[in-house]
Amino acid sequence: xxQKKWTIILIVLFVLxxxxxxxxxxxxxxxxxxxARLQYQPKHMxxxxxxxxxxQVFDNPYWRKIENGAKEAAKQYNINIExxxxxxxxxxxxVKLLEKAIASxxxxxxxxxxxxxxFTPLIDKAISRNIxxxxxxxxxxxxxRIAYVGTNNFEAGQLLGKAVVSRVDGERAIGVxxxxxxxxxxxxxxxxxxxxxxxxxxxxxxxxTSSNISRIQASIQAEQMLRKHPNISVMVGTSALDAIGIxxxxxxxxxxxxxxxxxxxxxxxxxxIKEGDIVATVVQKPYDMGYSAVKLMVDHLSGKQIDKEHFTxxxxxxxxNVQQGRNK
Ligand code: BGC
Numbered sequence: 320x321x322q323k324k325w326t327i328i329l330i331v332l333f334v335l336x337x338x339x340x341x342x343x344x345x346x347x348x349x350x351x352x353x354x355a356r357l358q359y360q361p362k363h364m365x366x367x368x369x370x371x372x373x374x375q376v377f378d379n380p381y382w383r384k385i386e387n388g389a390k391e392a393a394k395q396y397n398i399n400i401e402x403x404x405x406x407x408x409x410x411x412x413x414v415k416l417l418e419k420a421i422a423s424x425x426x427x428x429x430x431x432x433x434x435x436x437x438f439t440p441l442i443d444k445a446i447s448r449n450i451x452x453x454x455x456x457x458x459x460x461x462x463x464r465i466a467y468v469g470t471n472n473f474e475a476g477q478l479l480g481k482a483v484v485s486r487v488d489g490e491r492a493i494g495v496x497x498x499x500x501x502x503x504x505x506x507x508x509x510x511x512x513x514x515x516x517x518x519x520x521x522x523x524x525x526x527x528t529s530s531n532i533s534r535i536q537a538s539i540q541a542e543q544m545l546r547k548h549p550n551i552s553v554m555v556g557t558s559a560l561d562a563i564g565i566x567x568x569x570x571x572x573x574x575x576x577x578x579x580x581x582x583x584x585x586x587x588x589x590x591x592i593k594e595g596d597i598v599a600t601v602v603q604k605p606y607d608m609g610y611s612a613v614k615l616m617v618d619h620l621s622g623k624q625i626d627k628e629h630f631t632x633x634x635x636x637x638x639x640n641v642q643q644g645r646n647k
Contacts, residue, residue: 367399368426370616372609373416374404375431375456375499376532380585381559381605385455388609389429396617401425408499408532410434414441421445427616428452432459434501451619455612456605457504458628465619468612470603471630472504475582476511479555482599482635483580484519487553494544494551495527496537496565498558505529508557508582525551530561537564538571545572552577559583562597569596584636592641599637607631 372389374382386402393400405412410433420428421444428445432438432454442452442462451465458467483493493516497505509527516522526544530537537560545551545568554569554577556562562581569577581588581600591597608631615625 367397368617368620369399369401370427370429370613371401371403371416371420371425372455372612373413373420373428373430374402375413375433376408377402377404377406379532379559381583381603384605385609388606388611389613390609391606392610392613392617396614398613398617400613408433410437410501414438417441417445421448421450424448425450427620429455429612429616431456432462432503433457433499435459435461435503438462451616453612453616455608457502459503466615466625466627466629468615468629469608469631470504470633472507473511475601475603475633476508476513476557477515478511478633478635479508479557479580479582479601480512480515482601482637483553483555484515484522486580486598486637487522487578490521491553492523492525492548492550493553493555494541494548495524496530496540496544496554496556496561497527498530498532498561500529505557512555512557522553530556530558530564532558532560534560534564534567537561538567539564541565541568542571545569545574545577553580554578555580557582559585559588562600563587563591566591566596589636589641592636592638595638599635602634602636604631604633 374385376382382404389400389402403416413433414437417430418441428450430452438459439462442459442464445452446463454464454467456469497509499505513524516524525548528540528544530540537556541554541564554565556565559582562579565579569575569579579597581597584600584602588597588600592600611629615629619625
């Protein structure tokens with residue numbers, strides 16, 4: 320009898336213990352969420368959260384699309400967005416803008432990584448000061464950034480490679496112009512592209528150089544490349560203005576038989592595809608990148624868990640589908 324009584328007491332105590340244990344876990348999780356939310360409350364309570372978006376080049380058409388997406392989300396979620404960037408691509412300038420944003424204790428930073436050594440320590444510095452950083456367009460995977468929003472650049476490079484393989488016949492020498500030789504996105508695109516070309520011995524990449532994302536530089540570099548390697552008959556560009564720069568070079572040299580492949584859907588590229596001067600382009604979704612980056616920052620600031628990687632869509636546009644409605 321006494322033993323039965325003790326068994327019942329032990330069961331009751333055990334159930335009580337389980338109850339207290341789970342109650343403790345639930346309350347701790349709620350507390351953690353509340354602390355996270357309070358930590359990221361905007362510093363200027365009277366204003367909307369101030370988020371800085373730092374571009375590679377202020378007036379580049381691709382970055383303007385990112386800006387438009389970010390501004391649309393900012394309107395929707397009551398964010399004060401500040402779009403900024405160097406007038407011409409410059410790692411130093413971009414680093415200064417990042418330092419300035421950290422020093423002015425903004426509520427969040429959205430930035431592209433142009434060079435690991437320069438950006439990773441600064442991104443980590445911002446995080447240690449409770450300023451969340453989201454990388455956009457080019458990731459800084461070794462940093463403590465809270466998330467990356469943009470293209471899966473290795474896959475985009477592969478897509479470019481496949482576009483070339485399926486639209487070019489016979490044995491060909493290929494020239495490549497990349498945007499920035501230090502940036503994560505261009506490095507991955509080139510790797511992806513080369514990995515596909517390597518599977519087709521009839522295609523050889525004979526030269527790779529950088530345009531510094533300038534149309535004029537892309538044209539100058541392409542002209543030099545074509546003079547040095549007259550056997551090149553396919554040229555590809557891996558940032559938004561490279562293909563139209565290559566097209567200028569091809570026209571200057573009267574080498575219109577060269578097949579050009581590019582990246583992105585800036586207006587001139589679309590026109591050139593319609594006219595048959597550019598064969599195809601891998602199109603990213605810069606508007607979606609800007610929109611999603613701001614939306615994710617808002618989620619984070621309000622204490623929600625966000626995933627570390629958000630890949631936006633990519634597609635190939637050529638003469639067949641260029642007439643269809645384009646995204647913003
Ligand atoms: C790249 C950006 C770059 C832009 C330059 C895009 O393809 O993703 O990193 O700033 O081209 O025009």
